[in-house]
Amino acid sequence: MTTTPMDTRPPVDNRPPPLNGLELARWAWRQLTSMRVALILLFLLAVAAIPGSIIPQTEANPLNVRDFRARNPELSQWYDRLGLFDVYSTPWFAAIYIALMISLIGCILPRCWQHWKAMRAQPPKAPRRLTRMPAYRKVEVDATPDEALAVARAELRSRRFRLRKPLEDEADSVGAEIGYLRETGNLLFHLALVVVLLAVALGGLFSYRATVLVTEGSGFSNQVIQFDSLSAGALFDTADLPPFSMDLDEFRMEFVESGNQIGQPADYEATVTLVREPGAEPETHTIRVNEPLNIDGTSVHIMSPGYAPAFTVRAADGETILAEGPVPFLPRDGSFTSEGVVKVEVPPEYGDDIGIQAGFLPTAFLDENGPRSVFPGARNPEVYLTAWHGDLGLDDGQPQSIYRLDTEDMEQYLGDGGEPYRARLPVGETVGLPDGRSITFDGYVTWVNLQIGRNSGRELALVGGVAAVIGLMGSLYARRRRAWVRTSVGPEGRTVVEVAGLHRAEGSSGDRLADEIGAITDGLLLRLGGAEGKRED
Amino acid sequence: MDLDAVAEWSRYVVVVATLGYLASWLAFCAEAGIHSRRRRAVTEAAAEPERELVGVAASASAAPADEATASAPSGPGDAELQERADRLGGLGRGLFALTTVALAAGVVMRGLGTERAPWANMYEFSITGTLVASIVFIALARTVVGRVVAVWAVLLIFVTVGLASTFLYVPPGPVQPALQSYWLVIHVGCAVLAFGLFTVGAVVSALQIVSERAAERGRTTGFGASLPESAGLDRLAYRLTAIAFPIWTFGPLILGAIWAEVSWGRYWGWDPKEVWALITWLAYAAYLHARATAGWKGSKASVVALIGYGTVLFSYFGVNILFNGLHSYGGL
Numbered sequence: 001m002t003t004t005p006m007d008t009r010p011p012v013d014n015r016p017p018p019l020n021g022l023e024l025a026r027w028a029w030r031q032l033t034s035m036r037v038a039l040i041l042l043f044l045l046a047v048a049a050i051p052g053s054i055i056p057q058t059e060a061n062p063l064n065v066r067d068f069r070a071r072n073p074e075l076s077q078w079y080d081r082l083g084l085f086d087v088y089s090t091p092w093f094a095a096i097y098i099a100l101m102i103s104l105i106g107c108i109l110p111r112c113w114q115h116w117k118a119m120r121a122q123p124p125k126a127p128r129r130l131t132r133m134p135a136y137r138k139v140e141v142d143a144t145p146d147e148a149l150a151v152a153r154a155e156l157r158s159r160r161f162r163l164r165k166p167l168e169d170e171a172d173s174v175g176a177e178i179g180y181l182r183e184t185g186n187l188l189f190h191l192a193l194v195v196v197l198l199a200v201a202l203g204g205l206f207s208y209r210a211t212v213l214v215t216e217g218s219g220f221s222n223q224v225i226q227f228d229s230l231s232a233g234a235l236f237d238t239a240d241l242p243p244f245s246m247d248l249d250e251f252r253m254e255f256v257e258s259g260n261q262i263g264q265p266a267d268y269e270a271t272v273t274l275v276r277e278p279g280a281e282p283e284t285h286t287i288r289v290n291e292p293l294n295i296d297g298t299s300v301h302i303m304s305p306g307y308a309p310a311f312t313v314r315a316a317d318g319e320t321i322l323a324e325g326p327v328p329f330l331p332r333d334g335s336f337t338s339e340g341v342v343k344v345e346v347p348p349e350y351g352d353d354i355g356i357q358a359g360f361l362p363t364a365f366l367d368e369n370g371p372r373s374v375f376p377g378a379r380n381p382e383v384y385l386t387a388w389h390g391d392l393g394l395d396d397g398q399p400q401s402i403y404r405l406d407t408e409d410m411e412q413y414l415g416d417g418g419e420p421y422r423a424r425l426p427v428g429e430t431v432g433l434p435d436g437r438s439i440t441f442d443g444y445v446t447w448v449n450l451q452i453g454r455n456s457g458r459e460l461a462l463v464g465g466v467a468a469v470i471g472l473m474g475s476l477y478a479r480r481r482r483a484w485v486r487t488s489v490g491p492e493g494r495t496v497v498e499v500a501g502l503h504r505a506e507g508s509s510g511d512r513l514a515d516e517i518g519a520i521t522d523g524l525l526l527r528l529g530g531a532e533g534k535r536e537d
Numbered sequence: 538m539d540l541d542a543v544a545e546w547s548r549y550v551v552v553v554a555t556l557g558y559l560a561s562w563l564a565f566c567a568e569a570g571i572h573s574r575r576r577r578a579v580t581e582a583a584a585e586p587e588r589e590l591v592g593v594a595a596s597a598s599a600a601p602a603d604e605a606t607a608s609a610p611s612g613p614g615d616a617e618l619q620e621r622a623d624r625l626g627g628l629g630r631g632l633f634a635l636t637t638v639a640l641a642a643g644v645v646m647r648g649l650g651t652e653r654a655p656w657a658n659m660y661e662f663s664i665t666g667t668l669v670a671s672i673v674f675i676a677l678a679r680t681v682v683g684r685v686v687a688v689w690a691v692l693l694i695f696v697t698v699g700l701a702s703t704f705l706y707v708p709p710g711p712v713q714p715a716l717q718s719y720w721l722v723i724h725v726g727c728a729v730l731a732f733g734l735f736t737v738g739a740v741v742s743a744l745q746i747v748s749e750r751a752a753e754r755g756r757t758t759g760f761g762a763s764l765p766e767s768a769g770l771d772r773l774a775y776r777l778t779a780i781a782f783p784i785w786t787f788g789p790l791i792l793g794a795i796w797a798e799v800s801w802g803r804y805w806g807w808d809p810k811e812v813w814a815l816i817t818w819l820a821y822a823a824y825l826h827a828r829a830t831a832g833w834k835g836s837k838a839s840v841v842a843l844i845g846y847g848t849v850l851f852s853y854f855g856v857n858i859l860f861n862g863l864h865s866y867g868g869l
Binding site (some may be wrong): 035036038039040043045046049052053054056059087088091200201209256260261264265266267268288289290291292299302349445451453456458461462465466469472475476477 | 826
């Protein structure tokens with residue numbers, strides 16, 4: 001801002017009058033819907049998405065988040081404040097994409113209206129000087145100007161140009177336009193994106209995803225109380241759950257047996273018995289990794305598998321069974337070295353509670369580093385265990401992890417030399433505890449985490465996605481261009497035909513337009529030649 | 538010969554192809570060297586007419602044309618240089634085409650030997666993606682612009698195949714259950730295709746920037762001046778991206794979402810690979826918008842395209858190597 005020395009007025013007077021609320025809003029709206037701001041928002045969204053791929057996310061991987069918190073307690077506090085463990089549901093991330101959505105809609109809706117008008121409008125009339133157009137051809141023909149113009153109209157129409165309805169004073173020229181598909185596609189693409197985002201957002205409200213761990217030979221019914229975990233949208237209603245129940249008859253794991261990828265999973269297959277609703281006929285189905293089972297819109301997927309060794313714990317009399325059955329163990333590595341605990345609540349007359357802490361090795365191998373599994377398939381299954389006795393604390397109302405032993409009120413069994421008690425058991429073997437009770441390793445079954453879920457709105461999102469690609473192709477590959485033909489009588493009495501073109505599309509070269517104008521001219525001459533030939537005979 | 542042997546032999550074929558690309562690049566370099574010598578001679582001749590006379594005299598008296606004295610553009614030495622450059626260029630292109638055939642054989646052998654689409658781990662993805670890029674370059678090499686681009690593409694291809702057959706190499710074998718699906722063929726196939734096209738586009742964009750800078754500074758010699766006009770490069774880069782972008786939208790994003798829904802029970806879960814595929818998509822969307830906006834044409838838009846290609850590389854190498862997500866199929 002400049003003020004001359006002569007100017008004694010306060011400088012504020014030189015400013016444009018302050019914007020009132022409406023003007024400010026209009027200015028802000030114009031800014032928000034401008035291409036420059038859209039560009040900035042696109043980049044901002046891309047940059048904002050990065051931390052979520054680097055920092056573990058609660059939704060994708062809660063276990064990694066827990067590990068991270070344990071390792072970096074102080075940093076985690078800051079991360080929590082910024083919502084960096086849940087980047088994609090933070091207000092700041094939402095702010096960016098909502099701003100982008102508004103910008104997009106604000107840009108697209110007026111363009112839709114303009115395009116609608118343009119589609120209904122006439123192609124523009126021929127400019128006065130066609131020679132100024134980027135592509136231009138001039139030929140002389142023997143036909144009369146009117147004949148030549150009629151042929152030009154036919155030629156343009158056959159090339160699917162839309163023709164201008166001539167007004168009275170334009171009897172010597174024709175205007176045509178083609179490539180409306182470009183803007184149609186462009187608008188379709190952007191509107192389809194809005195549909196996709198709405199489908200994702202609204203679908204998320206009704207979606208749910210639950211997991212349940214099922215061991216071979218057992219089952220579950222599709223109720224919230226049976227799930228190990230459940231995440232659901234705000235409008236999800238538990239009454240929507242299909243009332244099926246399912247038993248896992250068999251879960252088969254196959255691994256690569258030899259070669260350099262030995263031990264890699266080769267195939268997982270679950271055979272289940274499904275009862276769609278209480279009282280319905282049982283059906284047998286198989287579920288594989290890429291072949292989920294669909295039950296009335298709810299799909300059941302195979303997630304992570306594992307082994308469940310089966311034990312029988314007997315009282316000191318050698319007869320009374322205190323506990324039996326398979327217990328799911330959690331795999332710790334790719335060879336399914338698994339760990340778990342068996343909690344045996346013992347009636348007082350048979351002594352105190354027993355807690356067994358064990359490792360299950362499907363293919364056991366012992367070397368100086370200790371026992372471990374060297375292959376995920378059960379070729380040489382063994383169990384290594386130690387045991388505790390005392391009070392498991394199962395009655396005091398505190399929820400406990402089934403994979404961890406709370407040894408606060410327990411005492412570890414000791415061996416003969418006073419060292420902690422340890423045992424190694426192949427299948428079928430029994431080992432006695434120092435107090436006379438015994439543990440038998442009966443064998444093992446497999447277990448699998450089943451994921452039960454419904455993704456509402458997925459069909460709509462898919463339709464939107466496909467429409468977006470179709471629109472995108474229209475907007476990228478269709479070229480909008482105009483063509484004009486004007487006829488006049490030349491100095492030598494022959495008819496002069498001028499053909500000109502103008503392209504309005506991104507990325508199209510002048511060569512292509514020149515080629516097209518040339519082709520139109522040639523086609524026109526060909527048609528005229530045919531017409532003249534007819535007249536001659 | 539059993540299938541395993543076919544897959545094993547594919548590695549040697551790919552290594553031979555790697556060397557072939559190197560040889561082709563060296564031939565192109567030699568050609569470019571001769572051309573730049575000729576251009577320098579033209580400029581010097583224009584700047585110093587007296588020396589030109591001396592040069593003509595010298596070249597007339599001392600016949601060997603490979604001496605730098607053959608500087609006059611119209612002299613007999615120049616014609617011979619031109620001929621030699623053309624021979625070298627032809628040799629380079631021939632080697633390029635032949636090597637691409639060899640690489641194609643290597644890829645096909647890998648696919649036959651493992652009885653699946655050859656793009657299930659980083660090694661296979663790299664060699665197949667390179668094959669796509671090579672074929673696109675050969676298709677482009679019919680034009681003048683494409684020929685210049687191809688010279689630099691060969692270097693990139695050599696590096697990629699070289700990396701693939703050393704650091705990224707994974708012996709042939711079956712894939713894990715999650716990948717045993719026809720989705721692997723289309724979803725990853727589209728990613729390979731788009732990867733190849735984006736790579737070609739990035740080379741063109743980089744050359745566009747150099748060419749525009751050279752033109753702005755009025756350079757007549759050096760690398761920048763040897764490039765085609767920047768507007769043509771700009772258009773070519775746009776066209777390549779315009780082909781690759783819908784493929785990227787369709788294959789990695791939409792088909793990826795469908796497969797994720799089939800395999801993992803959700804169509805979008807913010808897995809690192811998904812995030813980076815989206816970031817790449819956003820970056821190239823920004824490029825297309827930038828080009829449609831006045832004032833962003835030319836090198837500014839090219840910079841956006843190169844940022845986009847950076848995200849492509851990161852989605853591929855970075856995510857596979859650094860992050861441990863659901864897409865950990867690299868085999869490293």
